[in-house]
Every structure is written in structure tokens, then in C-alpha cells.
Amino acid sequence: MTIGGTGVMLLGCVGSFIVFVGLARLLIRRLGPVTAIAIAGFCWTVLCIGILTLIPARWGIGVVPVEQAQTQCSLDYGGPAPDGFWILPGSQRLLNIAVFVPAGALWVLAVARWRSAWVLAPLGIAALGLYSIAIEALQLAASRIGRACDVTDMVDNLMGAVIGGVVGLLLALVLRPWRRRRLAAWN
Template structure:
């Protein structure tokens, strides 16, 4: 049984995930400069936030959910998904939340990778990596019935769209933040 769940657990996990990220920033600041250290710490925290939002049962601990008794027994490849009309956190619906949650990761990815000359190819590879994170989340939601979540290809598309928007935001922020400077 998966003994925890709900919005409170998600928020607690997100807050606690910030502690090691702050410690990492404190350690790296002197060696790499504050801007880059903060970019890396916030990128890792944004990825942890995505994990808590997507891999914790949404409505509290569901108890035992057997794989053969769950509502969706396979991943939905129908674009629009099983719950397109709304979600419980953002009034714009689940699809908006799926995109918005990946925007910070995309922007921070650019700020972290722009430090090196290889950023021209590492940023697209990093964007692909964020897409793979989304695929891994959906696969985990499908395999672990106890999460009481549904696997949906629409989520992957929305997540990757949000990450791409984040990359554009990060590119716009580069001249302002200049993470390569101390």
C-alpha cells in the first residue's frame, strides 16, 4: 500500500526538497558564482517539485489499488486525455497545469547550460531530457497502480510544450541573468 497522498503531502515534500537544494547553492556559490549556483539549485528543486506533483496520489492515500481493478488499465493515447475538463489545483484545467509545471525547469535548464560553449547542442539535448522525464513519469504512473494516477500521452505533449516555452523564457533571461559571470 502507498501510505501517503494528498496536496498537503505534496507541499510538504516540495518544501523539504528545497533544503538540500539550498545546501547545494551554499556550497557552490563561492566556486561557481551565485547566479549559476542559484540556477542549478532551483533547477533541481523544480524537478523535485515535478516529481512530488506527479508521483504522489492526488486525493490522499488511496489504500490498495489493484492493477486489474483500476479505472484505466492502459496508457491513454487519445489526445485530450482522460480528464481534459479540469483539475483541482489550477482553474485553467489539468492541461494548463501540465504545461506550467515544466516552464521553470525549461528556463532554468537554459540558465544552467548557457555557462558553457557547448550550450548550442546541450540545451536541445536537455529539452529532450525533460521530455524523457515526462515519459518516465507517465510510465511510472501506469506501472504503479497504487499511485492511483492515469498514464496519458496528452500529459507528455503538454509537459514538453511547457518545457519548450520555458527554454524560450530562459533564452530571453540570459542577457539579464548572465549565469556565466560571478
């Protein structure tokens, strides 16, 4: 029997949220509220992506027998995708895109205050694409936990990170993190 399921995933994400609120509080005086919250939020979303993708999708599924475990990554782009979790109804592809949007947006917002943002923002989006590849490789290596490696997931995750990057750019233009505004509630 293995431990997994959406309840365990949600518990992991909610529990780690408390830690990252503390991180934001530590960074806020030095970096300002927008950048501090964006950095802590980015770290939290990256951890949650790991939790959502590397914990078995169902509780107590057991271990997949070796002869049934996946031996290579599926290259069937856009092939039959299962339904998404009850958290986000719709297709698995929509979930794969949606889960990377916040990470892309928060990364761009986190680096927007520095002049090097024009280099750091695209590098971060590319790093999120590499993170997706690493996750899929881990899913293949640990395919006995009931997860599958799929090239469609990698493309959808990168698309979500890029969409998030555009959202982050728009948020940066509105919130202007290079201007250090203080929030009374955080100080």
C-alpha cells in the first residue's frame, strides 16, 4: 500500500504554505512586499508542483508490478489524457497547463525589480521547462508508483510557464515591484 491521493497532496501544499508565509515575512523589509511575496509564492508553487506530480494520484494503489511499469516516456503527443483531479475539472492537459501558470507569473514578478530581469525572466521560464522534464524523468524512474512519463505533459507545462510569464509581466507593470511600497499589515 502506498500513501497518496488528492487529500495528501492538498495537505502537503497547505502545510508548506505556512512555511512560505514565514519566508515572505522575512524578506519583506529587505525587498518590499511585492518581491517578497512573489519569491515566497514562487518557491511554494514549485514545491506544490513537485507534490502534485510525484505523489501517487490515488490513495492505496499499491505498487505497479515491474512487468506493467512504464519503461519509456510516451511520445504520443496529445494522446488520450485522463480526466483531471476533482480539484480542477476538465482534462489532464488543462491541469498540466494551469499548475505551471502561477510559477511562471510569480517568477517574472519576483525578478522584475532588478535590471537583470530581462535575462532572469526568460532563464527562469526555461528552468521551469527543465523542471518539468526532470519531473517526467522521475515519474518514469519511479513508474511503479502509478505515475507516467509523457511528452505532452512537458509541452503543456512549458506552455503554462510561458502563459504565467506573460501574466507576471502584466502584473509587474501594474504593481511596479521596483518601487518599495510598504504594507502596514506585514511590518
